[in-house]
Every structure is written in structure tokens, then in C-alpha cells.
Amino acid sequence: MRLRFDESVEAFRAELLDWLAAHRPSAEEMAADPSISTGHAPDWARRWTRQMFDAGWLVPGWPPELGGRNAGPIETLVYIEELARAKVPRTTNVQGLGIVAPSILDYGSEAQIRDYAMPILRGEKTACLGMSEPGAGSDLAALSTRAVLDGDRFVINGQKVWTSGANYADFCFLFCRTDPDAPKHKGISIVLVDMDTPGITVRPLPEIIRPEHPDLNEVFFADVVVPAENLVGEMNNGWAMANGSLAHERGMVWVSGVMSLEESMDRLRGELPAITAGLTPAERAVAIDRVVELTIDTTAARCLGYRGFAKLAKGGSAPEQALMKLFASEVRQRIALVGAEVQGAAAIEVGAVDMDGHLSVDEPQGTWLEQYFHSFANTISAGASEIQRNIIAERVLGLPRS
Amino acid sequence: MDFEFTDDQLELRDNARRVLASACPPSLVRSVYEGGGGADDLWATLIGLDWPAIGVSEEHGGLGLGFLEAAIVVEELGRVVAPSPFLATVTQLAPMLREAGSPGLLAGIAAGDCTGTLALAEGGAWRTDAVHTTARRTGAGWVLHGEKSHVLDGASADEVAVVARLEGTAGDDGLGVFLAAGDTLSAQPRPVIDPTMPVATVTLEGAEVGGDRVLVEPGEPGAAPAIARALQEATTAMALSTTATCRAIFEATLQYAKDREQFGRPIGSFQALKHRLADMYLAVERASSLAYFAALTIAEDDDRRGVAASMAKAAAGDCQRLVAGDGLQLHGGIGFTWEHDLHFLLKRAKSGDLLFGTAAAHRAQLARMLGLAA
Structure with a gap:
């Protein structure tokens, strides 16, 4: 037990602070064009995420090709602390960077990594996480949004709720039921769904504070057609991925x-x-x-x-x-x-x-x-x-x- | 920044736990409760293991380990409700001797030749500004007048460090510390609910202390800070001990909830109990984390040690308030019996909260340290 960090950790902190001082978006710049939802990335946020990615400061624990520098856990802790102190977010799309991109990197295909995960890391796309439903909140495994495999495509019907950022996000990391006959944890799959696909209706749910900037949404799926290759990982293995996704930070x-x-x-x-x-x-x-x-x-x-x-x-x-x-x-x-x-x-x-x-x-x-x-x-x-x-x-x- | 013990420290903890499992079983505590004695053998065992020497530097005949190692032993003793002079001797007298630079007695403590305690509180208040006991110089020595309350081991300690002040002074001014031999003092043991934490009222009506037994000279510029530092150590140790006792209550209650069946299933499968056990666990972890933080500030002599010690003691108090109550409640009728060992833990936790300042008293002190109150 001790109260202080090693010199090498302090050197890491100093390097980060120097870089932040030289490159960070200013408080005025952020306030002039604020993010109004976790799916919404203003221009400054997109530029900033890209800048962090290029400099290896986006996810320090990852290798350089993923926007990191192979930093250890203590360095990552210091990094998160210093960003919070500086009051500058890595991204405004927290669920995209924190959950969706890491999950796709872990379980997705090469094409999914290229078309969905990397664009999040470069600030080009934002994602929402389609989990809760009217009948599946704390009991998430009870979800009933259906994805039926029909040849080389899924047909999706159902409803999500409390979906943060769905009103602005480019795509949804959607948990849906693919085997209604299996035990409830074993019939769930994850499908990537572009939010501009016909059949999707997003209805914002204004919150009790700041109703003019809703972040939560209801999302309705009516015969939404998605290519079968948008399945993430194995069919009916979605629940295991839900529990493994946040892992590294x-x-x-x-x-x-x-x-x-x-x-x-x-x-x-x-x-x-x-x-x-x-x-x-x-x-x-x-x-x-x-x-x-x-x-x-x-x-x-x-x-x-x-x-x-x-x-x-x-x-x-x-x-x-x-x-x-x-x-x-x-x-x-x-x-x-x-x-x-x-x-x-x-x-x-x-x-x-x-x-x-x-x-x-x-x-x-x-x-x-x-x-x-x-x-x-x-x-x-x-x-x-x-x-x-x-x-x-x-x-x-x-x-x-x- | 690392909030986990080193491998050596974990080994010390495992050894201490193993030793105490046989040297201080619940039957020993019961024997002390029921007037059968047995605490002397335990103390002899601890001396044989050099535990009193842990926090004493090597030049003074100790093992030269730090406060964290002493903290580990304090926790293990608190876990088993050990009736022992360790807490008063090693965490109350020894820090004062160290601050005073009194090597002779430290060697005695390290060797197990002498026990001791600290007489600070008056009328149940552990603040130095509540000290009214006076010290008057007479020729080569000093004469003390006043009454000290709740002196841990006050009736049995060989050496008693008495905090007193020059007549006519107040607050931090004029404070000093005087070492009195236990057998020269009038100490009245108080009947207490937890005989493993025996306290006495020490009356000083003209008690004489030789000039060579002044630990902290009244009026010296460094007097008040030296006393404060020693108190931070004693307070943190009491917090560690109390929190460890609370952890033992929590673990006993958790085990009971897994074992006891009603309606055909363990009572721990009922959500009403699960949520209370989760909250007990949180209270123990909250208090433990703050106690380790305080221990670290002392081990590294960090500026935050005053604030950290009071936070740790306040959190230990909050913790016992929840854990002692819920521990007894969730044990049901069996925990209410004299026969069951639970009450030893419950009473020790209460004593630990009420000695060296309650949670509310330490919050009031924190308010002053944080500049929120005068």
C-alpha cells in the first residue's frame, strides 16, 4: 500500500497534460456548440475524437492502430482522471466508444470492424445501444424484439425504450430474440442496424429535467430489413456478449x-x-x-x-x-x-x-x-x-x- | 498509488490470524467476560511473537516495521475481540513516546517489559481543548491536578501518559504530556459492558511527576502538533480495530444467513436480507477503505493525516451503527443469547465507537479542519 504513483506513471501524466494543453478544444468552443444527446457529436467533438485517435490518446490501453499506446491499467486510471479534471470528454457518444466499439472489436467480423467500430473510434459515426424494452428492463433477458432470419437477411419487429442517443445515432447495436423457443438467455443475438433503414421510427422521451434536449427514446421496428452479415458474433450468443462487453476499462x-x-x-x-x-x-x-x-x-x-x-x-x-x-x-x-x-x-x-x-x-x-x-x-x-x-x-x- | 497490502504484509496478516485462532479463541474471551481470566497468557504469547516490537524502530530495540504492519495486527486483534494491552500500549502510549523522543521506554515496550496507556479524555471528550487537568512546576518536577475519564487499561497499565496544561491556558496553548507510573496514580476501574476494553477514571490530586518524565514540555512550540500526531495514530488504530470487529460481525451474519433455513430455504435467499447484507458489506468496505487511507497517511507522514484519521473514526462509527444493529437483528433470537459469541463482537464494536470520539464528535472536528466551522 502506498499513496503515490511511480515516477513512470507521473511521466505519463505529464506527457498527457502537455498534449492536452496543446490540443484540447476550449471550454468556449464546446459551450458554443454543445452536444445535445449522447448520439449527437458536434463538429468539434468529431474532430477531437479523431485527434485523440491519431495521437494514441483515445483508448490508451489499446494498441496504436486502435487509437491507443498499449498503456497499463494504472496509466489508464490516471488518463481518465486527468480528462475529467480537464473537463473534456473523449467523445460525446459514450455508449459508442465505451460499449459498442469494444464489443464489435471483440466479436465482430472484419467488415463490421471496418464499417462500424473504426468509424466510431475516428469520430465519424455514433452508435446507440438497443437493450431495454417496455417488458424487459432489469430483466433484460426477457426482451422480445424479434429478428427472423430469412435467407440472407433479418426481418426485425419490436420496440426498444430508454435508448440513449437513438435520435441522433448512425446505427444501433441491437439486442433481439432470434430463437423464441430457447431458454430466454440463449435465444438472443446482436445485429447492427443502420438507423436510416426504412421501418424504424424514433420517438424521443423528454426527461424530467431539460425536456428540450431529450436523450432517451422509444425506437419502433416494423419489418426492418437488415443484411444477415450484420449479425455480431454467433447466432443466439448475444447474452454472453452483453456480459463481456465493457470489460477492459x-x-x-x-x-x-x-x-x-x-x-x-x-x-x-x-x-x-x-x-x-x-x-x-x-x-x-x-x-x-x-x-x-x-x-x-x-x-x-x-x-x-x-x-x-x-x-x-x-x-x-x-x-x-x-x-x-x-x-x-x-x-x-x-x-x-x-x-x-x-x-x-x-x-x-x-x-x-x-x-x-x-x-x-x-x-x-x-x-x-x-x-x-x-x-x-x-x-x-x-x-x-x-x-x-x-x-x-x-x-x-x-x-x-x- | 496502491491500496492493496504487499505480499509480506499479507503473510503477516495470515500468520497473525493463524496465531490468534488458537491463542485467542472465543472461549478465552468468554473466560474474561465471566471472570475467569486468561488474558495474561495471551499477552505473553504476543510478546513471544514480538508483536509489541512491530512499530518500534530497530535502534530502539523494535522490528522497525511501519504503521501498516501495526495496523494489520490491530485489525486481527479486533477481529477476535482480543483482551490485550496491545491497543493502549502500542497505539496510544508508544506514539506519544516516539513524538517525545523517549527511546528508553520504547525499548521496554518492544521487549514486552512494560504496558502503558494515554490519559487524555475528560468528561468523555477526547479533544485537547477539553483538557482541564493542570500541570504546575515545583522545583525539579511537576504536580498534576485533574480527573481523566475512560483511560483504556487505566487501572493496569505500568505507565500512563497524561495530557495536561499550564494553569491559565486554553485551546492548544500550554499543553504538555507527563509520564506517570501507574502504581503512583489513583485509578478507579469502571464497570463496563465490554471487559476486553477496560477503562478507568484516573484522579490526579497533586500527583507528582519528576522532571525527567516530561514527554512533551508545556509551552514548547512543537507541543500541540506532537500531541496531535500521536492522537491521530491512536484514533486511526481505534478505527482500524472497530472496523475489523465490524467485519467479523458481518462475516458471522453472512454465514448465518447461508446456514439458517426457514420456509425450506436459507434465509439469505430472501431479498429482504440480501439487501441488508449488501448494505452491511458496503458499510464495512467504506470504513475499511478510509481506515487504510488514514493508516497510509500516517505511514507516509502525509499532510492529510488529521483529516484522514477523523474520517476513518467517523466511518468506523457509522459502520458499527449499521452492522452491530443489523448483525444482531439478522441473527434473530440466537444472537440475543449470552451463550452465543456474537455479543462479544457487538459490545467491542460499540466500545470502539464510543472511545476516542464518536462519529459525530469527529465530524464536528472535521468541520473545523475543513474550515466550515469555527
């Missing part, structure tokens, strides 16, 4: 979430004297105690992250990440709630704090109350907190399945 992405908790706490502590000025000493003491408790939580989140990372680096199990997801998302929610409650009635005023573009999960924007409502995106999506508790109980603690 898992164990490191937590750090950007922690950075944003730290930033929120810096803001809350900074505002505290002003927003508690009218309180009695007893009321102020209660407010301060709650803020201190969240400061402890935030430090704990970073320490928990480092602990999980150390285990992962030594070959530990990935389900530990469920603990981090659960904790960080619930701390985020408590920070926003306490911020609003400490602030008092002024927290109901809207428009008091500017918001740029769409609200990304790790990027709290707006007033404390707006942040509070938006924080449910973290505790509901990507496995609700209740599901995370089940995963911890069953996969980490070894309790029997219900």
Missing part, C-alpha cells in the same frame, strides 16, 4: 464519477457560508454536519475505488464494481438532496445555474434540485440500485439466488 471508469462527486462537494462547501447565512447557529450546525458526512462519503468513494482497482489489477473479480456503482450513484443523489435542503426555498428557483447541452451522467449541471432529479439517471439506469444489491449479495457475497 471496467475498474477505472469510476474515477471520473468520483471526480465529479469531489467537484460537487467543492461547490457545496464553497456555497455553504452564503446559503446558511440566515440560519440560527443550531440550524447551521446541522447543515454543516450533513455536508461533512458527504465529504467523508466522497473521500470514501475514492478510497473504495482505489481498493477495487487494486484487487482488479491483481486479478480480482469484476462484480466488485457493483459496489462502486451503487455507492457513487447514491452519494451523488445525497449530495444534490442535501444541497437543495441546505439551500432552502431558493432551491426551487429554476434557471439560476446555466446548463450546457444535454446532461451526461457524470456531469452534474444546473441547480441542486435539478441535479437531484437528474441523479436518478444514475440510480435507475445501467442496473438499478436494487439490482446492484442483488448482484453484490449473490456474486460477491455468495448468497443463494431467490
Whole structure:
């Protein structure tokens, strides 16, 4: 155990910071043309992703031909931390770079890698992830969107929901049922579907905060015809790929979430004297105690992250990440709630704090109350907190399945 | 940045766990609870293994290992509710001796020749600004007046480091530390719920301390920081011990949930219990992570050690609050019995929270350190 990084890691950090200082898009440039959905990549974002790819800074853990530099896990952790500190995203299409491209690289054909994965890495295409359905949320394997193989083509019918970025994405990484008679986990396949294919209807679902920039969508498929060669990996093996897709940066992405908790706490502590000025000493003491408790939580989140990372680096199990997801998302929610409650009635005023573009999960924007409502995106999506508790109980603690 | 123990440290932990499994079984704890003794043999075993020497430097006759190694032993002792002078001697007196530069006694501790403790709290407050005990110079020595509460091992320790202040001073000013021989003090053992953490009230009505037994001279510029550093170490150790006890409660409860069957299935298959066990696990990991962070700041003498120690102690308190309660609740009736060993852990966890400052007390201290409160 130790608190500091090796000199070689610090050298890596210094090189990254130099490069960022010379090439990063400015805050003004990003704010002038904000990304308004995770499927939407403004021109600056496309240029920036391409620049990172060419310089080997897009996914440092990958080889140069995939936009990396064969960096190790500790370097990747430092990289994610420094990008978060610099407040510059690698991509606005987080699911494309984080899940879709890696999955295609792992399981896809050469043509799929050429036509779908590499364009994501070069900032040329954006992707959405077609998973949840009206009848398949936490129970994802119950999905019923059908893809029927008919000669050299699939015919797809069904409906997805909560599909982030589908309103702007170029293609969809679609989970669909290809064998309705098999057990539910064993009849699922993944098909790449261009979003301009006839028969697809996208209906945005405005959210409770910032409804003018919807990111979530319903996506309807009516006799959508897709070439059979768009099948990713093996037929009926989609479920296994769903569980394997995020693999390589898992164990490191937590750090950007922690950075944003730290930033929120810096803001809350900074505002505290002003927003508690009218309180009695007893009321102020209660407010301060709650803020201190969240400061402890935030430090704990970073320490928990480092602990999980150390285990992962030594070959530990990935389900530990469920603990981090659960904790960080619930701390985020408590920070926003306490911020609003400490602030008092002024927290109901809207428009008091500017918001740029769409609200990304790790990027709290707006007033404390707006942040509070938006924080449910973290505790509901990507496995609700209740599901995370089940995963911890069953996969980490070894309790029997219900 | 590395939050995992080295292979050597993991080996130390495994060895300590193996030794304590036979040297400190629940039957030994039960014997101490029921007045049968047995703690002396355990201490002799630990001395034989050189454990008191772990954190003492080699030049002072110790093993020259760091705070992380001491932390590992503290955790293992907390796990088995060990009744032992280790905590008070090695994590409360020794740091003060080290800050004071008193090599003679450190060698004695390393050799297992002497036990000790720290008398800081007054009226249940562990803050130095709550110290009212006074020290007055008389010729070559000092005379102490005051009353110290909740002194761990206060009635049995060979040497007691007493924190006192010059008359007429307040806050951090005028603080000093004086070493009194245990047998010259009036120490009243208090009846406590956890006999493995015995505390005493130490009354100092004109107790005399020779000039050669001043550990930290009152009024010296470095006095308050030296005392603060020693306290950070003691506080972190108490957090480590308490968190380790909580982990033992959690593990016992998890095992019970897997073994106990009702309605034809293990009770741990019910989601109502699963979610509580997941939350207990999170509380233990949260507290552990902060305790290791604090231990690291001490081992590397990092500037964050004051904040980290208070965070660790506050988190240990939060952790025991959830884990002791849910641990007892999920064990059901069997955990409520004297016969079952669970209550040793529960009471140790409560003692560990309430000694050296509760979670709320450390949050209040953090508010001051973070500049949120005066």
C-alpha cells in the first residue's frame, strides 16, 4: 500500500497534460456548440475524437492502430482522471466508444470492424445501444424484439425504450430474440442496424429535467430489413456478449464519477457560508454536519475505488464494481438532496445555474434540485440500485439466488 | 498509488490470524467476560511473537516495521475481540513516546517489559481543548491536578501518559504530556459492558511527576502538533480495530444467513436480507477503505493525516451503527443469547465507537479542519 504513483506513471501524466494543453478544444468552443444527446457529436467533438485517435490518446490501453499506446491499467486510471479534471470528454457518444466499439472489436467480423467500430473510434459515426424494452428492463433477458432470419437477411419487429442517443445515432447495436423457443438467455443475438433503414421510427422521451434536449427514446421496428452479415458474433450468443462487453476499462471508469462527486462537494462547501447565512447557529450546525458526512462519503468513494482497482489489477473479480456503482450513484443523489435542503426555498428557483447541452451522467449541471432529479439517471439506469444489491449479495457475497 | 497490502504484509496478516485462532479463541474471551481470566497468557504469547516490537524502530530495540504492519495486527486483534494491552500500549502510549523522543521506554515496550496507556479524555471528550487537568512546576518536577475519564487499561497499565496544561491556558496553548507510573496514580476501574476494553477514571490530586518524565514540555512550540500526531495514530488504530470487529460481525451474519433455513430455504435467499447484507458489506468496505487511507497517511507522514484519521473514526462509527444493529437483528433470537459469541463482537464494536470520539464528535472536528466551522 502506498499513496503515490511511480515516477513512470507521473511521466505519463505529464506527457498527457502537455498534449492536452496543446490540443484540447476550449471550454468556449464546446459551450458554443454543445452536444445535445449522447448520439449527437458536434463538429468539434468529431474532430477531437479523431485527434485523440491519431495521437494514441483515445483508448490508451489499446494498441496504436486502435487509437491507443498499449498503456497499463494504472496509466489508464490516471488518463481518465486527468480528462475529467480537464473537463473534456473523449467523445460525446459514450455508449459508442465505451460499449459498442469494444464489443464489435471483440466479436465482430472484419467488415463490421471496418464499417462500424473504426468509424466510431475516428469520430465519424455514433452508435446507440438497443437493450431495454417496455417488458424487459432489469430483466433484460426477457426482451422480445424479434429478428427472423430469412435467407440472407433479418426481418426485425419490436420496440426498444430508454435508448440513449437513438435520435441522433448512425446505427444501433441491437439486442433481439432470434430463437423464441430457447431458454430466454440463449435465444438472443446482436445485429447492427443502420438507423436510416426504412421501418424504424424514433420517438424521443423528454426527461424530467431539460425536456428540450431529450436523450432517451422509444425506437419502433416494423419489418426492418437488415443484411444477415450484420449479425455480431454467433447466432443466439448475444447474452454472453452483453456480459463481456465493457470489460477492459471496467475498474477505472469510476474515477471520473468520483471526480465529479469531489467537484460537487467543492461547490457545496464553497456555497455553504452564503446559503446558511440566515440560519440560527443550531440550524447551521446541522447543515454543516450533513455536508461533512458527504465529504467523508466522497473521500470514501475514492478510497473504495482505489481498493477495487487494486484487487482488479491483481486479478480480482469484476462484480466488485457493483459496489462502486451503487455507492457513487447514491452519494451523488445525497449530495444534490442535501444541497437543495441546505439551500432552502431558493432551491426551487429554476434557471439560476446555466446548463450546457444535454446532461451526461457524470456531469452534474444546473441547480441542486435539478441535479437531484437528474441523479436518478444514475440510480435507475445501467442496473438499478436494487439490482446492484442483488448482484453484490449473490456474486460477491455468495448468497443463494431467490 | 496502491491500496492493496504487499505480499509480506499479507503473510503477516495470515500468520497473525493463524496465531490468534488458537491463542485467542472465543472461549478465552468468554473466560474474561465471566471472570475467569486468561488474558495474561495471551499477552505473553504476543510478546513471544514480538508483536509489541512491530512499530518500534530497530535502534530502539523494535522490528522497525511501519504503521501498516501495526495496523494489520490491530485489525486481527479486533477481529477476535482480543483482551490485550496491545491497543493502549502500542497505539496510544508508544506514539506519544516516539513524538517525545523517549527511546528508553520504547525499548521496554518492544521487549514486552512494560504496558502503558494515554490519559487524555475528560468528561468523555477526547479533544485537547477539553483538557482541564493542570500541570504546575515545583522545583525539579511537576504536580498534576485533574480527573481523566475512560483511560483504556487505566487501572493496569505500568505507565500512563497524561495530557495536561499550564494553569491559565486554553485551546492548544500550554499543553504538555507527563509520564506517570501507574502504581503512583489513583485509578478507579469502571464497570463496563465490554471487559476486553477496560477503562478507568484516573484522579490526579497533586500527583507528582519528576522532571525527567516530561514527554512533551508545556509551552514548547512543537507541543500541540506532537500531541496531535500521536492522537491521530491512536484514533486511526481505534478505527482500524472497530472496523475489523465490524467485519467479523458481518462475516458471522453472512454465514448465518447461508446456514439458517426457514420456509425450506436459507434465509439469505430472501431479498429482504440480501439487501441488508449488501448494505452491511458496503458499510464495512467504506470504513475499511478510509481506515487504510488514514493508516497510509500516517505511514507516509502525509499532510492529510488529521483529516484522514477523523474520517476513518467517523466511518468506523457509522459502520458499527449499521452492522452491530443489523448483525444482531439478522441473527434473530440466537444472537440475543449470552451463550452465543456474537455479543462479544457487538459490545467491542460499540466500545470502539464510543472511545476516542464518536462519529459525530469527529465530524464536528472535521468541520473545523475543513474550515466550515469555527
